[in-house]
Amino acid sequence: MPPKRKGALQLIQREVDEKEKQVDNLVKDVRSQARSTEEAFRKCQELQMSAENTLRTLKKLTKADELAPVGNYDLRKKEEEKRLQNILEHLNTLSLELSPPGPSSVASNVSKTDSEDEDEDEDSNDDDDDDEEEEEEEEDEDEKRAMKPPSQSDTYIYKVLSDFQGEQVGDLSVQKGEALKVIRKTTDGWWLAQDSKGNRGVVPKTYLKISSGIDNNDDDDGEKDDDEEDDDDDENDEESLEDEEEEEGEELANDQDKQSKDLHSNWSTVRKALTEIDATDVLSAMGAIPSGFRPSTLNKLLVEEGVTYRGSHYIQPALSQSQLSFKDLFLDVETGRVRTRQVRTCVCFTLWNCRMIPTPGVGVQVLSRHIRLCAFDGTQVLSNIHTVRATYNSKSPKTWSFSPRMAGILPSLLDGDCFLRCSSTSPDLGVLFELGVTFIRNSTGERGELSCGWAFLKLTDDTGNPLPNKTYELQVNGGTPYEKNVALEASVIKGTGVFQQMLQAKRQPRLIIKLKSTNSRTRTQLSLLPDTLLHCLSCVHLLALHRQLLADTLLMDRPTMQNADLICSPVLSTFPLLLDQPDLLDALRAAWLEAEISMSRGQKRDLSFFKKEFVKVYMSSVYFLLHSPSLACHRWADPPSEEQRAKVIYATLDALKHTQQVNGQTGSPEVFLDPMHQHLAFDITELTFDLPHVAQ
Known part of the structure; x- marks a missing residue:
């Protein structure tokens, strides 16, 4: 029987399988150093071109190209596209590792040999044919050397165009005019270089200009010998040309200096984005x-946006368009409570x-x-x-x-x-x-x-x-x-x-x-909150109490609505910080639950008593913890820090509870003066609420 003909998609699948094998073999050769770096780099480029061609061919395929119906055609096509994209990602990462550190010196060498050839042709009209043949052979050898690609071990001397101060670990601080030896170049624009003192680090390529180094001195000597053979008129003409070239070179250097400074102002942002992408690519390749x-x-x-997207910012009161009143905070005069507000969602x-x-x-x-x-x-x-x-x-x-x-x-x-x-x-x-x-x-x-x-x-x-x-x-x-x-x-x-x-x-x-859906009590508490907020339901009652204290202070206790003086309120000045530190919010929730259990039903209905007790509990629990020297700074996803904070929080709450039982009252100010409980030095910011600064 004749062999069964294969469809277009099946042929692509076989090509992808073959390319995966070739990539795996190339990676093994690179790790075992079975191939030279230049050979591996060329093979990597060939595979990249071949994979890109296959991907383009695959994207053009349709069901009509198949010899027979194929089940789940779109799904299979997407799977092959995904495999090819993974192959290209691996090859891109590998090419970065194998890419040569510097550009080929073809242009500089060719231009240099061309200028030398013109001078030699002008000054050697009387030479014999043997000398011309020897010169042609030397020129051919020079061109071959120029066309040869650089190896991994090649280094280049560069001149620094502008001062650069290192911003991170691994950066190399350099000064204008300094000569650097570039060891390796990368596609992200940060090149590994070494200064005259042997210090190594990365420098932005926009701050560097290629320099011929020692070869410049030899060229200058040759030009001097040629100038001695020319007449005085030629010398004057060449000197004037050199002066013009120097002036143009200085202007070009100044322009590059300005451009490099402008680039440096935004380089940290660009570098950060590139670093994130590169780190992801490296981990993906691993x-x-x-x-x-x-x-x-x-x-x-x-x-990167500070408090813009944090809960501590959204819980603050929002000002109206005129900036003279509030947009989402109102008081019910008859009941003395915060007026409920319904929002779209x-x-x-x-x-x-x-x-x-x-x-x-x-x-x-x-x-x-x-x-x-x-x-x-x-x-x-x-x-x-x-x-x-x-x-x-x-x-x-x-x-x-x-x-x-x-x-x-x-x-x-x-x-x-x-x-x-x-x-x-x-x-x-x-x-x-x-x-x-x-x-x-x-x-x-x-x-x-x-x-x-x-x-x-x-x-x-x-x-x-x-x-x-x-x-x-x-x-x-x-x-x-x-x-x-x-x-x-x-x-x-x-x-x-x-x-x-x-x-x-x-x-x-x-x-x-x-x-x-939720019960009516929770729905009422939610209606007291800001117009825009996302948080956990277990803390709604604490957020509603904070909202009530905020309304009392800003809408009732201020002399006028246009008064913007500092307000003495430790609760209002520090409560928003708890939304960014969940463990302290849990401590307040636990302390307030114990206080509520000990209250009678009548006390819970008395809003004035309820607010006073909340302030006392707050001051004798989380406010004390916020300014405790033994509490480590909050750090996200750091197990040692989280364990240390948990121990300090529970130990401090137990000690404060014992002190309150001895004194017989909650929130006693003596706790802040007790030598047994250390407290950071008082600061005006922890006691004052700055409305113009925190309002949205």
Whole structure:
């Protein structure tokens, strides 16, 4: 029987299989040094070109190109595209390692030999034919040497155009006019160089200009000998030309100096972005990052934008457009309570779990698995960014769980019951969930945060009506929220049947959440909060009490509404900090729960008594902890720091409780003067509330 003809897609699959083998063999040769660096680099470039051609051919394929119908054609085509993209990523990383450190000196050498040839032709009209043949042979040898590509060991002398002060560890500080020996060049624009003292470090290439070094002196000597043979008129002409060239060279150097200074002003931002991409590529090449992982987008906003996207900023009062009154804080004159406000969107939801989430590979230690969530309309973040940490079981590494059943009060960092209040009128408003891991590289100790995918839940249907309260299973996408159609790594089931497709669907990464309703008391407390805020439900009553104290101080106690003097209120000045330090928020929640248990029903209904007790509990618990010298600074996903803070918090609360029992009263000021309890020196900022500074 004649051999069965193969379809276009099947031929592509065989090509991809062959390329994977070739890449694996090339990597083995590079690691074992079986090939020279130049040969490996050329082979890497050939494979890159071949893989790109195959990828272009694959993208042009359609079902009509097949000899017979193919099941799951689009899925199979995407799988091959994904394999080719992985191959190209590996080859790009390998080419960076193998790329030669400097450019070929063809242009400089050719121009140099051309100028020398012209001088020799003018001065040697009387030479015989033998001399001309010898010169031609020497020129051919020079051209061959010039055309030879540089090797890995070649070094180049460069001149520094402008002063550069190192900003990070590994940078080399240089001064203008200094000569540097460039050891290695990289595609990110930061070249490894060595100065005259032997110091090594990286320098931006925009600060460097190639210099011929010692060869310049030899060329100058040759020019002097030629000038002695020329007449006086030629000397004058050449001197004038040299002067003009020097002036032009100085102007060019000044222009380059200005350009380099302008580039340096934005270089730190560009370098940071390049560094993140390169670090991800390196970890991906190591096999430590599955495909679809990216640097965390929401974490970058939290780190680089200060308090802009933190809960401590959104809990502050918002001023109206005139800046003379408040936009979302009003007082009910009849009851003395904060006036309730309904917003366009107010939902409560529960994070259940995440399934089939790829795990980082070897060489990386995971410090935290978590979800960062915020209000999002497809283009911008519309609320604070809230973080919920997941619990992890090594027996099921691809499953993340939230809100576990445990004794005592559930820490707010683990609380998957959340609420969102948002006043945005965008028709595409929803909740963005970014799954992330905080990791540390075992080899270098470098910390970082990666996004393991993201999911989005639009809060309205196609007709604009709110979504019903039920459980939703969301697909987790790879890449960033601004990338489309990026898949996460998932197990592939062979076969095209219905059963195989069902298995394949079950193995896709998913996030399960549930929209739910709350009781009337919680709904009332939510209506007292700012118009835009996202946080855990277990802290709503504390946020509502803070809102009441804020209204009393700003709307009742101020002499006039236009008064902007500093206000003495330790509670208002420090309470927002608790939203950025969940362990202290848990300490306040525990202390206030104990105080509520000891209150009678009548005391709980007395708003004045209730507020006074809350201030006393606050001052005798978290306010004292905030300014305790033994409490380490809060640091995200740092187990030693978290354990040390937990010990100090529980020990301090027990000691303060014992002191209160001895004194017989809560919130006694004597605790701050007791030599047994150390306290940082008082500062005016911890006692005063600066309204113009903190208001939104």
